[in-house]
Amino acid sequence: MNNYIKEETGVFKSVCPLDCPDQCGLLLHKEDGRIVRVDGDPEHPVTRGAICNKVRNMTERIYDAKRLRTPLKRVGPKGAGLFEPIGWDEAIGTITAHWKELIADKGAEAILPYSFYGNMGRLGTEGMDRRFFNKLGSSRLLYTICQIAGTEGYKATMGGSVGIDPEDTVHSQLIIMWGINAVSTNMHQIMLAEKARKNGAKIIAIDVHHNRTGKWADWFIPLRPGTDAALALGMMHVLFAEAMVDEAFLEAYTIGSEELREHVKAYDPVTVAGITGVPADDICKLARIYGSTPASFIRIGNGLQHHDNGGMAIRTVSCLPALTGAWQHKGGGAIKSNSGHVQHNTRALQRPDLRERPTRQINMNLLGSALLELEQPIHSLFVYNCNPALVAPNANKVREGLLREDLFTVVHDLFLTETAMYADIVLPATSSFENTDLYLSYWHHVVQIQEPVIAPYGESKSNVELFRLLARSMGFAEEAFRDTEADMIRQTLDNESNPNLEGITYEVLADEKFRKASVKPLFPGRLATPSGRIELYSSSLKTRGLPPLPTYIPLPDEGAMFRFIPAPNHNFLNSTFSNNDKHVRMEKQPKLIMNKEDAARLGITDGDYVRVWNSRGACELAASVGADVLPGVVVSQGLWADDANGGKALVNSLTPDREADMGGGATFFSGQVNVERLDRQPERTA
Template identity: 70%
Template sequence: YGQTSPAFIRIGNGIQHHDNGGMCVRTIACLPALTGQWLVRGGGAIKGNKGFLEHNKSALQRPDLLADKNTRVINMNELGKALLEANPPVKSLFVYTSNPAIVAPDGNKVRQGLAREDLFTVVHDLFLTETARYADIVLPATSSYENMDFYTSYWHHYIQLQKPVLAPYGESKSNTELFRLLAAAMGYDEPAFRDSDEEMIRQALQGHGNPHLEGIDFETLAERNFMKAKVDSYFAGRLATPSGKIELYSQAMADRGYPALPTYTPLLTDDAYPYRFIPGPNHNFLNSTFSNNDKHVKMEKIPRLHMNSADALAAGIADGDTVRVWNERGECELVVSVGENVLPGVVVSQGLWADAPQAKHYVNALTPDRVADMGGGATFFSGRVDVVKLAK
């Protein structure tokens, strides 16, 4: 890498799911500075380029409305802990655009919390998800085909206006329409609760201070349906750091309690299980989305656990065996795929599969609910497990 030019690093999306994920990404991002590749065409490193399409999020999220308020904020990665241990206790839960009974870490703890008799739960969803089965009230949601919205990307440079192509089915409502109706029913009459979807998109495309969105407004976007950001192919100017330079030593990091220099921090070893467990995604689901669709399930076939040949041989496990994967948080049963596609000491599952009768493939029963070193992210990939062959 040090002697190749141009040399480009695509920083993947799995790294941050470890205890030391933030520092790992920061360290990798510094490598092009050491090699001089950050100013070489075709060189450098990238985690994502959504900044080209950065819009006015404050106009949508309205953090000013929470000013001087003591509103409690709970990290979703610690949802199980919050539902079982928070003081004062969480008494109500409103779930939309998520399925925490499948996707949240330390899932048995999450489900135990969702099952509390004194927890009032409302779920707004397009499907009767695993989480919806715990709800006191289930509200029907619209699909993207029935809503007006706008989409940006982590990677390409286009912003797209989504226009509804279907009328809402039955009594289903979009997230924003539901919130408008709730606000009106509860007597909140502030203007922010009456903004239409079109008005909110207009607000997002104004006052953003992003030169790459110059010339993109609602009228033009509505006419063209999609538009491309103005993107320079070569960096020129000041970096968005306090010094305007690349900061291998970061005083801002030090001020926030982090090491000022890129620093190796080993993963936590808080348990003695022999295998690092990586519950990765698969090709045919998107988190838990599509896992209830017969076509996608048939393409993915069955939940599997990938295991290194040397580990399998030592454990007396053969390709195609059903195994119990377990730790102190829970267990699941998966069919083993033995090979060289994973490292020794590591086992990898793929996909968040929907609950099914007699199925035991709930992989987030095994994942820790610790948060990563930076940003409060999840540590899905830092858990450890044991694997044993099940008798036929």
């Protein structure tokens, strides 16, 4: 047994498991075997003891009375929530017996694993689970719901997920928060920006919603959804036209600058103002501030990539630092993701060699279609680290698929989630504080280990332990299924292709708990693009049928009144915490933020309940009327659990499940909706 578990009382180092760039170091205060307080670890080199309210109140989630204690078997209709407890032997036996029969009859591709990064520990998200499904030969899930479109777009420009060290942003002279509500989703970037601000830095926020970050910034620039690429191209027009580009940097480190110089002549400020809603004078002002500030930094958020044109939007914005040569100045450049700096050995962790033959791939954004429309149907769904009934786009279609009586569904989670309500077998999962796991941030460069602090809750099991049991029951004899967590961490960190991880081993982390990777600045240096340079002109995009130069491509028109942005809120993280009473009380209620001109036209006043609908579905929210969005735009915040609002705030019932321009990414923010005032308040269950 781990020593942390043996010690009933004390303070223990830990890691925040949430899908958040900050990945904070934590201190867990334990009394009589129970965590009683969660604090930040002041020794962590980046997060330095500061944590958000979501994590500070994590004990409310760990010891929530609704948490699952035993495996469950469905005894009523799907979706009715009628289950009875069973033992683990019966649960594992039922699952594997069903799968063996299904494989013999339909083939292993009739089984689909569905997961994401509800817990960012690498062993629990892409370790024993991937090994198991590779050996099983199931259909493969394409992990596209979050950042893939932007990753592909940024990669086309910069060669990979690499940017500046966030700790260097204290030296930034200009910080642009573009499409990111960092106050709610990247708080330590805000702390670093505050240090830069005290040194004279100016902070600009560009977004569709005057959110907490917009209110914190020195200058907030609102724009129409999906027009970010046009704004960036308008800035480029001014930079070239007014000779504010760094010609020496362009010559040394880029390709395509002359083609881009000619291309952006079409994006004059007046034209771009008509597209974006940003006044032409403000476009010029923004470009001049950016062009005249050597150490300018752009924090590129997830928001702009969740559109049909999301990959190109990120690609376009990522070209800006090259024009001014910002990369060569300390605190200058950009961050979209820094995961490439700490890239681990995914092959050793996931063991794709265990898969005997290629199998079909299914985009996780198209789950509804996959469950209802495939010629060779999915007959079993295994869900973990994710809650697709709440988080997947076109959610009504997803739930229709989950209702299929011939779909054998298993869910492994801490709670009886919206997805688990449709399951045949539900398995209780451990929290991260009950596991051993490895954590690699996609923002800072610190590698961390989590070791168990408390014993497993009830009969819950970790993903690693669960998939070992399933492998044994399926008769898989490979050594890969007997590896310990320590073995897997050693294998994961053994990555000769990434010298940044040199000296970071399991033994080092077990002793020190964290260590910063040795990451060098990008310039001078060679990138991982085909040319080794920043590619303002991308031949690789051209070969894929995409514009080789940054280009604005309008969003499709669905014919409804408003562009709809279902943004994250402050106290949940996707669906995590949405069913925990403390966090629901902090967030208060689901709202629809709309412009006062639109509200007046529709006879809606602040606080009225409104129906929001389109051809995919409908939900009911409270109107928040003001000037925080442009006319023609509405914004909701948060994914609210069904039991917190009677199931009437399911915003993903409205979102499209089209694929973005790159990587098959999600298009959550490209939908359109109609809005009308309700004469009654929706029924509420909590």
